Amino acid sequence: MQVPAPFDYARAESVEDALSLLQRHGPESRVIAGGHSLLPMMKLRLARPEWLIDINDLFELDYLVEDGGTVRIGALTRHATLLASDLIARLFPIVTDAEKVIADPIVRNRGTIGGSLCQADPAEDLSTVCEVLRAEVVIRGLDGERVLTMPEMHRGPYETAVAQDELLTEIRFPVLPRSGSAYEKVERRVGDWAIAAAGASITLSPEGTITHAAIGLTSVGLDGRTATRAEERLLGQRPADELFDAAAAIAAEDCNPVADQRGPVDYKRHLAAELTRRVLRRATERAAGEEG
Amino acid sequence: MQITLTVNGTEVTAECEPRTLLVHFVRDTLRLTGTHWGCDTSNCGTCVLLMDGEPVKSCTVLAAMAAGREIRTVEGLAQNGTLDPVQQGFMAEHGLQCGFCTPGMMMTARALLDRNPDPDETEIRSAISGQICRCTGYSTIVRSVQWAAKNQEGAQA
Numbered sequence: 512m513q514v515p516a517p518f519d520y521a522r523a524e525s526v527e528d529a530l531s532l533l534q535r536h537g538p539e540s541r542v543i544a545g546g547h548s549l550l551p552m553m554k555l556r557l558a559r560p561e562w563l564i565d566i567n568d569l570f571e572l573d574y575l576v577e578d579g580g581t582v583r584i585g586a587l588t589r590h591a592t593l594l595a596s597d598l599i600a601r602l603f604p605i606v607t608d609a610e611k612v613i614a615d616p617i618v619r620n621r622g623t624i625g626g627s628l629c630q631a632d633p634a635e636d637l638s639t640v641c642e643v644l645r646a647e648v649v650i651r652g653l654d655g656e657r658v659l660t661m662p663e664m665h666r667g668p669y670e671t672a673v674a675q676d677e678l679l680t681e682i683r684f685p686v687l688p689r690s691g692s693a694y695e696k697v698e699r700r701v702g703d704w705a706i707a708a709a710g711a712s713i714t715l716s717p718e719g720t721i722t723h724a725a726i727g728l729t730s731v732g733l734d735g736r737t738a739t740r741a742e743e744r745l746l747g748q749r750p751a752d753e754l755f756d757a758a759a760a761i762a763a764e765d766c767n768p769v770a771d772q773r774g775p776v777d778y779k780r781h782l783a784a785e786l787t788r789r790v791l792r793r794a795t796e797r798a799a800g801e802e803g
Numbered sequence: 804m805q806i807t808l809t810v811n812g813t814e815v816t817a818e819c820e821p822r823t824l825l826v827h828f829v830r831d832t833l834r835l836t837g838t839h840w841g842c843d844t845s846n847c848g849t850c851v852l853l854m855d856g857e858p859v860k861s862c863t864v865l866a867a868m869a870a871g872r873e874i875r876t877v878e879g880l881a882q883n884g885t886l887d888p889v890q891q892g893f894m895a896e897h898g899l900q901c902g903f904c905t906p907g908m909m910m911t912a913r914a915l916l917d918r919n920p921d922p923d924e925t926e927i928r929s930a931i932s933g934q935i936c937r938c939t940g941y942s943t944i945v946r947s948v949q950w951a952a953k954n955q956e957g958a959q960a
């Protein structure tokens with residue numbers, strides 16, 4: 512029987528309450544959201560907090576609203592809610608694509624977007640998605656709020672800018688007109704983490720040239736998760752298969768996969784290129800409104 | 804710590820450690836051993852029960868997190884001595900062999916049918932995609948759920 516080491520438990524009643532509990536109980540206290548990353552780690556003794564602050568009653572952190580040119584998502588929004596949202600499917604199909612392949616429907620009932628970003632596992636699909644969408648995150652402490660970009664939030668594998676006594680409260684996606692996005696992942700079996708995955712977002716000018724491009728890769732050791740050189744290759748160009756081939760080759764060159772039980776380096780690099788090519792094509796079709 | 808929750812329609816209050824997992828709480832404290840416990844790594848889905856109507860893997864939920872919520876286990880499927888259509892479906896279509904995955908499969912099927920009374924095969928396969936059956940190969944499980952969908956009213960009457 513695998514159970515976590517002993518700890519104390521408190522249930523927060525509001526964001527303020529969660530923040531004071533985190534401060535009161537000090538460095539060995541952690542929040543628990545869906546618990547679907549934290550509890551498995553605690554069973555394996557990879558994490559051993561002395562206090563868990565449960566934030567599942569904070570309905571104030573469970574929302575999804577369009578607000579001017581931004582979609583604001585509460586940190587406690589579950590994977591299942593994101594997958595079911597028509598607003599998300601219309602504006603950010605990359606999120607819907609990714610949610611379909613994150614774990615399985617039962618895990619998606621519990622796991623949250625905030626937990627995914629704070630876990631910052633290199634294989635975390637939503638981290639790549641948020642990078643590609645140039646998301647901003649809102650982090651709250653007892654002294655107030657700060658807004659960070661994803662590169663500022665993600666300091667490295669399993670390491671974020673969210674301090675022990677702070678909460679990630681909101682994720683913001685800017686809405687870009689004439690844009691399309693897509694995500695594709697290869698896994699060993701349904702519900703598994705990515706061997707490799709790619710996401711892209713493309714914005715077209717009225718004349719049909721690419722005015723903004725974002726490419727992100729999951730699980731292949733890309734520094735900062737976005738393929739900057741490949742993005743630059745696309746700017747100002749007209750979408751074309753040869754152009755996407757070139758960008759995909761650059762992205763594959765710039766990533767740094769490691770060989771493990773999921774496959775050798777060559778295979779992962781091959782996947783990075785092929786998946787980049789595919790998501791660029793699909794994101795462009797969606798930006799041009801060619802896909803329903 | 805002491806927690807109070809509703810289990811199969813009845814309010815219960817019991818002692819547990821904060822680290823007690825919901826699966827162990829229902830099995831060992833409440834003696835509801837119909838909920839099985841397999842991989843312990845959130846993968847196999849034998850521990851699935853319903854929390855506020857949604858299937859969850861109870862090996863990855865603390866009992867403390869279930870305080871104040873409504874839990875439904877396989878013991879709560881039959882009503883007034885009549886088996887739930889899902890249970891009847893698993894009998895009629897031989898949706899089990901060893902029976903180890905069966906309680907979890909039936910709970911997921913119940914939640915699916917509550918939300919979508921007429922799911923197609925893809926929807927059923929997707930709903931149970933986080934659950935592993937080492938015996939039947941899933942086809943008979945899918946047929947069992949389809950049987951239950953077809954016989955919802957008839958079986959309940």
Ligand SMILES: Cc1cc2nc3c(=O)[nH]c(=O)nc-3n(C[C@H](O)[C@H](O)[C@H](O)COP(=O)(O)OP(=O)(O)OC[C@H]3O[C@@H](n4cnc5c(N)ncnc54)[C@H](O)[C@@H]3O)c2cc1C
Pocket residue numbers: 541542543544545546547548549550551586587612613614615618621622623624625626627629630634635636637673677678679680702703704705844845846
């Ligand atoms: C079987 C299985 C398969 C999975 N497959 C995938 C997959 O393919 N792709 C994928 O991306 N993910 C996958 N996951 C992970 C799943 O998406 C997790 O639910 C998610 O990564 C973490 O979300 P959570 O809400 O459960 O976080 P928790 O486990 O509750 O928390 C994770 C970490 O974040 C911190 N935290 C949580 N919320 C906040 C907050 N608001 N502010 C500050 N800190 C916070 C916690 O303290 C903890 O350190 C899988 C999980 C399982 C169990």
Ligand code: FES
Pocket residue numbers: 839840841842843844845846847848849850851860861862863
């Ligand atoms: S025992 Fe919970 S998923 Fe396997």
Ligand code: FES
Pocket residue numbers: 898899900901902903904905935936937938939
């Ligand atoms: S019936 Fe044996 S595991 Fe499913």
